[in-house]
Amino acid sequence: DAKTTQPNSMESNEEEPVHLPCNHSTISGTDYIHWYRQLPSQGPEYVIHGLTSNVNNRMASLAIAEDRKSSTLILHRATLRDAAVYYCILRDEGSQGNLIFGKGTKLSVKP
Amino acid sequence: NAGVTQTPKFRILKIGQSMTLQCTQDMNHNYMYWYRQDPGMGLKLIYYSVGAGITDKGEVPNGYNVSRSTTEDFPLRLELAAPSQTSVYFCASIGQGAGLPQHFGDGTRLSIL
Numbered sequence: 001d002a003k004t005t006q007p008n009s010m011e012s013n014e015e016e017p018v019h020l021p022c023n024h025s026t027i028s029g030t031d032y033i034h035w036y037r038q039l040p041s042q043g044p045e046y047v048i049h050g051l052t053s054n055v056n057n058r059m060a061s062l063a064i065a066e067d068r069k070s071s072t073l074i075l076h077r078a079t080l081r082d083a084a085v086y087y088c089i090l091r092d093e094g095s096q097g098n099l100i101f102g103k104g105t106k107l108s109v110k111p
Numbered sequence: 112n113a114g115v116t117q118t119p120k121f122r123i124l125k126i127g128q129s130m131t132l133q134c135t136q137d138m139n140h141n142y143m144y145w146y147r148q149d150p151g152m153g154l155k156l157i158y159y160s161v162g163a164g165i166t167d168k169g170e171v172p173n174g175y176n177v178s179r180s181t182t183e184d185f186p187l188r189l190e191l192a193a194p195s196q197t198s199v200y201f202c203a204s205i206g207q208g209a210g211l212p213q214h215f216g217d218g219t220r221l222s223i224l
Contacts, residue, residue, distance in 0.1 A: 043215035101153030
């Protein structure tokens, strides 16, 4: 499975946008880009996913580079509840759906 | 709207004891997974199942066993608990289809003393 690279940690101010980067230079054509987040003492929570085109949902936006070698998760207005570890994961639809978790990016939000 | 339910939420075991971590989902998902998460680390796959009667090993299966007699339930068994199995255990499930998200339970915090 292709690997992803994320910064260990990032900081944001409350109500400001946050851009969380992810590099995945070895991505294959059948890999979906998934983002999950894990709040303290909770299980991972699905945020968003995409294949080639940018995606928006009520939680976030996902911007995917044209060559698909990188992507950015965008939280439009960070709140204190968005403080979590964010995982960028590639998932090959032929791999029984398994997710391979790295260490993710720990996002801190300052009031 | 239960989703994935794990029991118990917390447990302390003595070395050498055995126990079963329960996981059930009410979404009729075929795929189910068990992960463990050690402090400060990402999740590691222990076992997974693609349907009732079918299970397979993940990255860290040693010391664990699973069964999948029904679509809904996917219990994880520790036969001889060891301190190295102190961790938080997450169960997850996913439906069949391209790009669908995994649904996770809230976890079981297990300490082996």
